[in-house]
Amino acid sequence: MKTGQTQTILIVDDNPTNIKVLFDFLKECAYKVLVAKSGESAIEKAQQASPDLILLDVMMPGIDGFETCRRLKASDVTESIPVIFMTALSDPLDKVKGLRLGAVDYITKPFQQEEVLARLQLHLKLSGMTKRLAEQNELLEQRVAERTAKLAQSLKELQQTQLQLVQKEKMSLLGQLMAGLGHEINNPVNFISGNINLAQEYVEALLQHLQLYRDAFPDPGEEIQEHAEEIDLEYLQEDLPKMIGTLKEGTDRLRQISSSMRVFSRADTSAKVACNIHEGIDSTLIILKHRLKENNKRPAIEVIKEYGDLPPVNCFPGQLNQVFMNLIANAIDALEESSQELSYQEIKANPNQITIRTSVGKQNETVAISVKDNGIGMSEEVRSQLFDQLFTTKAVGKGTGLGLSISQQIVVEKHHGKLSCISAPGQGAEFVIVIPVNQPDRGEPAPESAAQLAKRQSGICSGLSSGPGN
Ligand SMILES: Nc1ncnc2c1ncn2[C@@H]1O[C@H](COP(=O)(O)OP(=O)(O)OP(=O)(O)O)[C@@H](O)[C@H]1O
Ligand SMILES: [Mg+2]
Numbered sequence: 001m002k003t004g005q006t007q008t009i010l011i012v013d014d015n016p017t018n019i020k021v022l023f024d025f026l027k028e029c030a031y032k033v034l035v036a037k038s039g040e041s042a043i044e045k046a047q048q049a050s051p052d053l054i055l056l057d058v059m060m061p062g063i064d065g066f067e068t069c070r071r072l073k074a075s076d077v078t079e080s081i082p083v084i085f086m087t088a089l090s091d092p093l094d095k096v097k098g099l100r101l102g103a104v105d106y107i108t109k110p111f112q113q114e115e116v117l118a119r120l121q122l123h124l125k126l127s128g129m130t131k132r133l134a135e136q137n138e139l140l141e142q143r144v145a146e147r148t149a150k151l152a153q154s155l156k157e158l159q160q161t162q163l164q165l166v167q168k169e170k171m172s173l174l175g176q177l178m179a180g181l182g183h184e185i186n187n188p189v190n191f192i193s194g195n196i197n198l199a200q201e202y203v204e205a206l207l208q209h210l211q212l213y214r215d216a217f218p219d220p221g222e223e224i225q226e227h228a229e230e231i232d233l234e235y236l237q238e239d240l241p242k243m244i245g246t247l248k249e250g251t252d253r254l255r256q257i258s259s260s261m262r263v264f265s266r267a268d269t270s271a272k273v274a275c276n277i278h279e280g281i282d283s284t285l286i287i288l289k290h291r292l293k294e295n296n297k298r299p300a301i302e303v304i305k306e307y308g309d310l311p312p313v314n315c316f317p318g319q320l321n322q323v324f325m326n327l328i329a330n331a332i333d334a335l336e337e338s339s340q341e342l343s344y345q346e347i348k349a350n351p352n353q354i355t356i357r358t359s360v361g362k363q364n365e366t367v368a369i370s371v372k373d374n375g376i377g378m379s380e381e382v383r384s385q386l387f388d389q390l391f392t393t394k395a396v397g398k399g400t401g402l403g404l405s406i407s408q409q410i411v412v413e414k415h416h417g418k419l420s421c422i423s424a425p426g427q428g429a430e431f432v433i434v435i436p437v438n439q440p441d442r443g444e445p446a447p448e449s450a451a452q453l454a455k456r457q458s459g460i461c462s463g464l465s466s467g468p469g470n
Contacts, residue, residue, distance in 0.1 A: 007124060008032040010051040012042040012068065013086065014060045018109070022055065025113055039068035046078045053124055056103070058087045058094065066101055073102040082127045084119060086111075163389060163409060166402060175318060178287075182261035189258060193251040200244045207237055260286040264321050272439065274312035277320070277369060281305075281356060284324040291332050292354075298339045301332065301352040308359040310367050314438050319410045323419075326403035327371040327431045328354065333394065334375030334429060350374075365437055366417075372430035378423045386421055415439060 009031045013019050019035055026033045034049055036042035039062055046054060054072070058065035065085060072078040085098040085106040095106050104123050107116055213220075260283035285292070285303060294300040335352040357370045378386075385391045387408045392401030404419075411419040417435030 006032065007053075008034060008049060008051040009120070010034045010036060010042065010045055010049070010054045012036045012039070012054060012060075012065070013057040014038065015057070018057070018086075021111070022116075025116070029117060039063035039065065039071075042068055043071055043075075043078070046072060046081060047075070050077070051081060052127065053120060054081055054083045055107075055120075056083050056085055058085055058098070066097060069098065069101045069103055080127070080131070082123045084123060159389060160409070163402070163406060166406070170322075170406075174322075178261040178264055182258045185254060185258040185261075189251055189254045193248070193255060196244065196248050196251060200241075200248065203240055203244055207240070210237070257286060259283075264318075264325075272314045272316055275315050275317045275320075277310050277313055277315075277358060277367060278307050280317055280321045281324050281358075281369070284321055284328060288325070288328055288332065291329070298336075298342075298344060298347050298352065301335055301354060304353060304355040306355065306357040308357075310358055310360055311364055311437055313367055313435065315415055315435065316410075319414060323407040323410050323433065324369075324371070326407045327433075328356075330403060330431075331371055331373035331375060331429070333399075334373050334377070336375075338374075338376040360437075361434070366434050367437060369433045370430055372428065374428040377425045377427045377429055379425050383421060383423055387419075411435065 009026055011019055011022050011026075011033060012035075013022075014037050019037075023033050023035065034045055034051060036045050039060055042054070042056070045051075056065045056069060060068075063071075065087075069083050069085070072081065072083060079102075082105075083103045085095070085103050086109060087094060087098070087106055088109040098106055104126070105119050107119060263279060263283040264287055292301045292303060331354045335354070339347055339352060353374050355370075355372045357368075357372070359368050360366070361368065382393060387404050388401075389405040390401040391405075392399035394401075408419050411417045411433050415435045416439050417433060419431065419433050421429060421431050423429035
C-alpha cells in the first residue's frame with residue numbers, strides 16, 4: 001500500500017467550487033490528487049491511473065454517480081478501488097443505493113474536513129489490508145496447489161508401487177506354482193513316455209510273434225481256440241496298437257503342458273533376455289486351452305495365428321507372458337459374454353475367434369503383437385477407463401480390474417512400449433502391443449547387436465531348457 005504522498009485520490013465532481021475546496025484540502029494533507037468532471041472521464045482516468053480511492057459525486061450531467069460506480073465495479077481493472085460517494089441529498093434511500101452498488105462509504109455536503117480525512121484514511125487503510133489479504137490468499141492457494149500436486153504425485157507413486165507389489169506377488173505365486181507343477185509332472189511323464197515307447201515295441205513284437213505261431217499252427221487245438229474266442233483275440237490284436245497310440249498321444253500332450261508351464265513361468269529373470277515371443281504366446285494358449293475348448297453353451301473358440309517373422313526380443317519373458325495371458329483371458333471373457341445371448345447354432349455359423357497377429361516394424365526396431373476378438377466390444381466410456389487400476393465391468397469375484405493396468409505398466413514402463421485398444425460396442429476389440437526389439441534399461445547391460453542375439457538365440461530361446469523347473 002502506498003503511504004503519504006504517493007497515495008492518489010480521484011475527485012469526481014462537476015462543481016468547480018467543490019473540486020477546489022477538496023483539491024486544496026487533500027493537497028494540504030499530502031495526497032496526490034486527480035480530478036474528473038464527469039462520470040465518463042472518471043472511468044477513463046481510473047482505468048489509466050489506478051487511484052487508491054475515488055470520491056464520487058452523485059448528481060452529474062451525463063451518467064450520474066450511481067451509474068459511474070456500477071461501471072467502475074463491473075471492470076476488472078477498477079473493481080477493487082474503494083469509492084466514497086459525496087451527496088448533498090440526505091435521502092437515506094440514495095445512501096443505501098450507493099452502498100449496494102459497491103461503494104464503501106458516503107459523505108454529505110457541505111463537508112466537515114476532519115470527517116472527510118478520517119473516512120478517507122480509514123478506507124485507504126482497509127483497502128490496503130484487503131489487498132494484502134488477497135495477496136496472502138493467493139500465495140496460500142499457490143502453496144496449497146503445490147502441496148496438492150506433490151501429494152497427488154506421491155499417491156500415484158504409492159499406487160504404482162502397490163500395483164508392482166501385487167503384480168510381483170501374483171507373478172511369483174503363479175510362477176512358483178506353475179514351475180513346481182511343471183516340474184512335478186515332468187518326471188513321471190518322462191518316465192511313462194519312455195516306457196510307452198518300449199511297450200509299443202514289445203507289443204508289436206509279441207503280436208508279430210503270435211501271428212507267426214498262428215501261421216505255423218493254424219489248428220492249435222480246442223482249448224487254445226476257445227480261449228482265443230473268449231478274449232476276442234482278433235479284436236485285441238487290432239485294438240492294442242491303437243490303444244498304445246492313444247496313450248502316447250496323451251503323454252505327449254502332458255509333456256507339452258508341463259513344458260508350457262515352465263516356459264510360461266519364466267518370471268525368474270532379473271535382467272532382460274533375448275526371447276522368442278511366439279513361444280511365449282503358444283505356451284500361454286496351451287495354459288488357457290481349457291477355456292478355449294467347446295462346452296455345452298458354445299463351440300470351441302477358434303484361435304487364428306498370423307505370426308510374422310520376428311527377431312528375438314530383449315524382454316522379461318515371464319512378464320510379457322503375463323500380458324499375453326491378460327489379453328487372451330479378457331478376449332475369452334468378451335466372447336463368453338457375447339455368446340450368452342446366442343444359440344449354439346448361431347455361434348457355429350459365426351464362430352468365436354481370437355486372432356493373434358505379430359509383425360515387425362521398420363528396420364527391425366519394433367515388434368507388434370495384436371490380440372483381436374469378435375466378442376462383445378466396448379463403449380467409449382469403458383474404453384476410456386480400460387487401463388485404470390481396479391476398473392472392471394465384471395461381476396464381483398470374476399474380475400479385479402487389475403489385468404490391463406498391470407499389463408500397461410509392464411509394456412510401457414518395463415519394456416518402453418505402447419499398449420493400445422481399438423473397439424466399439426458389438427465390434428469386438430483389438431489390443432496392440434508395440435515394443436522395441438532392443439531396449440536399454442537403466443542399470444541393465446547395453447543391448448546386444450542383432451547378430452549377437454541371433455547367435456545366442458538357440459541357447460537362450462529354446463526356452464524349454466531354461467525354465468526354472470529344470
Ligand atoms: N477384449 C475385451 N472386450 C471387451 N471388453 C474388454 C476387453 N478387455 C477388457 N475389457 C474391459 O476392460 C475392463 C478391464 O479389464 P481388466 O483386464 O483390467 O480387468 P478385468 O478383466 O475386469 O479383471 P482382471 O483383474 O481379472 O483382469 C474389463 O472389465 C472389461 O470391461
Ligand atoms: Mg482381465
